[in-house]
Structure formats: structure tokens, C-alpha cells
Amino acid sequence: MANMVSFDRLSEEEKHARFMERIAAGEKIEADDWMPEEYRVALIKLISMHGISEIMGALPEKEWVPKAPTLRRKLGIMAKVQDEMGHGQLLLRVAEDLMKPYGKNREDIMQDLFSGDLKFHNVFHMPAPTWGDAGLIGWLVDGAAIITQTNMLHASYGPYARALQRICAEEVFHAQHGEAIIMALTEGTQEQRAMVQDAFNRWWESLLMFFGPAQASTTGSSKQDVTIKYNIRTKTNEELRQDFFSKYIPRALSIGLQLPDSTMHFDEESKMWVYQQPDWNKFKQIIKNNGPKSKERLRLRQLSYHNNEWVREALSPMNKVV
Amino acid sequence: MMTIEELHTNPAYQDALVDLLYQLADDDFIVAYRGSEWLGLAPHIEEDVAFSSISQDTMGHATMLYELLESIGEGDANALAHARKADERKNAILLEMVNGSGTYLQEPKYDWAFAVVRHYCYTLAKTIKMKSLQQSSFEPLAQLAVKINMELHYHLLHWKTWFTQLMKIPGESQERMVAAWDRVMKDMKGVLALGSYEEDLVKYNVMTNETQLMHSWMQEMQSLISNYHLPIEVRLKMNSGNGRLGEHSKDLEDALNTLSSVYRIDPTAAW
């Protein structure tokens, strides 16, 4: 390849071969570089879903921002939810640059969200009815997110890897913010302890679903093969779920929580956690925006989008008067 | 200069000071609460992030002020923020008003023009107060004012940018902004009001008087209006009542119910 005269004159096959060479060598692909259509499409799907999930993920926690029980907790959860929005910003910027060749931008992402074409993560369709949920989301949902995101820190796509670098650094604060709320509750009154166990039970199935089904056949589609082929991530859904169990089950038990799945145990021979599968049909329904809070949260986003339409129209450089 | 230790030697000074501290703390607390309700609902994601920082800073200022009250014997800072009833609160009524119809969880129809105008007008007033308080005879407050003032530069720049841009664009944008301006003017005087201890505050050099505050505020605003050729006039009024005297609207009661809902489950528990 070193004697190449012009990249543009290469055949598609040669471009593809060079692309695979670059990612095999650990080079990072940048936004304006040539990339296989399959790679671009997989990245757009993965990153726009990741980004919009951060934005939608701010909503269940946002519920608890004004209600947080002390001044310190009010500040902490505000900063945490702000970060979620911030992560959404970083990720959507990465997705938007990938969509540019199709003439799409953030406006289209929002429209895709409202039409149901762009899905958001299963956990953010669920209710968060108590302060215990606010803590549990911070601790375990963010914990699960850390597991999947750190798995992609070395992704072949440079802008995504760089966004994840920023995100994971902030997730460390999120995890500790969640742990702090949970520990204050488990070390507190009986009512406070019950609040945590209750939230744990409520979130258990969603946490299992978080990593997606082990095989594509379970739900009919999965991005995991393509993303592994192109060095976007390295571990399978099940490997990530097992990592999550290994890190968090012992911690949950140590602070006196009971596992919602009484059959769950670690199998010494296979070195795997054995657990009861969640209802994957329910999962399919949830991510199709048929979860308990899907409609309500979409409505919130839609309303804010429409209420502020005049601002975007007024400031559009196409209405140049300023 | 007055210190915390010497306060008890002058009860009149202490009464006036405590009243002022409640005004400052309650103003920041409730306006930061209103800001936090906006989280996730701003015109675009970048602004959501920026606005949230301002709400956090402001809640941080409220926290420092409640802690100062705690240190002069008014009780636990968290209780001061969460457990006081509406008629004990000293914030200006303008700052407790809802962001729009609906709640932050159900059908929020929030008005960005009102948010921009209210926050800009408030930040300008706060900046002027902090400037005066840097000379305060109460030393801990003078020091706090220096700190708070540091963060106000950004708040002011941020809101001024939105304010001047949206106010200048003819059509819907200007109409909404002028309408929001008129609404804010109707109660802006309440933000600059100093309550029933004004005389003592001035007498003991805790801070400057109300007339001076209003004069400075109007002067600053007037120069902005002429520099940017904005289609508005300054007319300070206090139509809805004087929050400094404990007069408040139902909006405040609703807000207090929400913001203390977890705290009230068990005020003695550690959260």
C-alpha cells in the first residue's frame, strides 16, 4: 500500500483490504476516512442508540433531581444527570458526523426518536418510583453501563473511542455517587433498607436484559457479530453480563441485599453464573417503545422539542437578522 | 467588622443580618430549583448541560448561605432548606413562579423566553448585591460574596447572550421575549427589595440600601438596552406581593412539597 498514488483510485476491494489492515494494526478510523458501508451503518446504529439512551436516561433520574433529600444529594444528582446529557451530547456528535454523508443531522435524530425508528435502551423505559431507584440506577445501571462502555474504549473508530474515554472517566464519579446513596440507605432505618431491596427487586430483570440476549436468535437481531468483526468491541453480550455479575453480586450481598433470583449461583466448574433468563419477549416489547414508561418519556422529549422550536427557528443562520 | 462570635452583642444587627441571609439563601435555593426542573427540557442538548452548571452553582451558593445561617445558630442547613414553611421563606415571588404550565414530569410547557429573562434579570441583581456585600461589615458574608461573585461572571455572560440574541430577532422571538420581559418587570422590584430590616442593614453597614440597588440595576439594564437597541423599557414593579415579608404564591407551596418529599419521609434519618 505504501506505493499508493491516490486513495481515490483504489478499487472498493483494495480500499476494504486497506481498511481492515488499518484496524488490525490498531490504527483509528476518523470521521472523514473511507469505511465500509456495513461499518458506518453499524456504528450509526450503535452510537446513535447509545447517545439517545443517555438523553432518555436522564429522564427517570431527573424525576429525583428536585426531590433529592439533602442539599448535598441535590447537588450530586444534578451533576450526575447533567453528565448523562453531556454524554448524550458527545455521542450524538459522533453519530451526527457519521450520518453527514446521508444529509442527516440532529434534527433527523430527534425525528427518528419520535417516530420510533431510533430505539433507546431497555432500562430507560422503566419506572423509578422511589429515591431507592435513584440510588440503584446510579449504582447498578451505571455499573452495567461501565462494563459495556469500557469494553469499547479501544474501539477502532477514533471519535467513539475518544468520547468513551471522557464518558468512562465521569462514570467513575457516577458509580460512587450511586454507591453513596445506596450505602446511606442500607446503613439507615428499616424503611430506608426496604427501599433499596425493593428497588433491587424491581430492577433485576431490566439489569439482566441490559446486556442483550446471548444469541441473536433470541430476539431475531443482534449487532454483536459485526461490532466484534470490526474491532468495535471485544466481548459478547453474555461475557459482559457475567463480568457484571462477578463485580456486583458479591458487593450486593455484602451490604445485605438479597438476590431477587433465589436459584442464582456461581458454577465452579464452568466458572459461570447460573441464573434464570428474563422474559426476552418482554424485552422486545420494551425496546419497541411498549415499556411501562416509554410513551410518557417520549412525550416529555417531544414536548420540550416543540416548545422550543421557536428558539431554533429564530436563531437559525438561515434567518440571518442578528 | 462584625464576626460570628460578636454577633450576640448586637441583637438588632443580628436580626437584620439573619433576615438578609434568608433572603439571599432562599432566592438562590428556589431559583436553582426552578432551573433544575428545566434539566433535559432546554432548546438543545448543549444548553441543557450549560444551564445545569448554572443551577448547580446557584444551589451551591444557597448551600453556603444556609451553612452560614447554621453557623450563627439558626439550625441545621438541610432543615433550613427543606423544612421551613412557605410563610417563613424570604425569597422574591418572581423566583418562585413556575416555569410554565404542567409540572416537570407531566406535560411541561415551559417558556424559554421567561427562563432567559428571569435568569438574566436575577443574575444582574445578584451581581449588584454581591458587589455591595463584598464591603459588608459582617466579615463572613463579605468573604462569601467574593467567592459567589467569581461564578456570576459566567452566569451573566451566558444569560446575556441568550437575552440579547432572542430579544433582537423580529417576529415570534421578539414577541415572546417582550411578553416575558413585561411579566418579569411586574415583580422584579421584589427581587431588589430588602424587606423590613433595610434601615438596620444600612445603619450597620451590612449592605447598601434598596434605592441604590434599584438605581444600579436600572443603570446597567438601561445601558444594555441602548447598546443593543432592544425594544423594551425598565419599569420595576411588585404586583404579586413582597416575598421578603413572607408573602408567597401557591407556586411556592407546590415547589416545597416536591423538593422536600423525600426529606419528609424521615427528617431525622441520614440520607
Place this chain on the structure above:
Amino acid sequence: MEAKKAFYQEYEVFSKRTYKSPFQHQFSLLAPNEEIAMVMAQENFMRREPVVDIWVVKRSEVRKLDETERFALQRLDNKQYRSTKGYGYLKKKWREYEQNMLDEKEILSWGGDGKQ
């Protein structure tokens, strides 16, 4: 629709962490104009770190290398004459004259009387 889409202009954000440090690229953001871009910059990308200065640059004003042009960045590893590497033998020579070599570390320490 087009007017609404145009609200989202792309800006690149650069910042300096300390007075001594060079500007560093942070990330990109969307804003309708550079004034709004400027008031978004710090809180979006530098919430937790010190900043002493910020630049925002409209993305369309940045001239970037394309993939072919980036080949122009390659060079051979035969340019020791440009660096101190090609003059390393001087150390031994100076030792013969019982002198120390004035190397990079020594020379760069001269400014400011050894104070940082």
C-alpha cells in the same frame, strides 16, 4: 425543515488548561452562532478541569487533510543530522577536554535562573 436544521452549526472547541500549556482540541458542539457556541464550550467539555482560555472555530473553516494527503506526512528515519542524536559523539569528545556536554536538559534549564 431546512431552517430548523441550520440551527445546528458545528463548532470545534479548543482550550488551554494553564497559562503555560498550549491550546488543545477538546470536542465539537452544535450551536447556531459563535456567541452561543462560546457560552456552551466550557460547561460541555471542561466541567471538571481548570481552563484559562477557550477558542471556538467553525468546523467549515478548518482545512483538513484527506486520506490521500495524509500520506504526505510520512518520512524516512534518516534525519539524525536534524537532531541531537546525530551529535551524540560530542559527549565523549568534551570529556577528553574535561568538560561537560551542554545537552538539551542543561540548556533548557538556563532560563529563569533554574526557577520554573
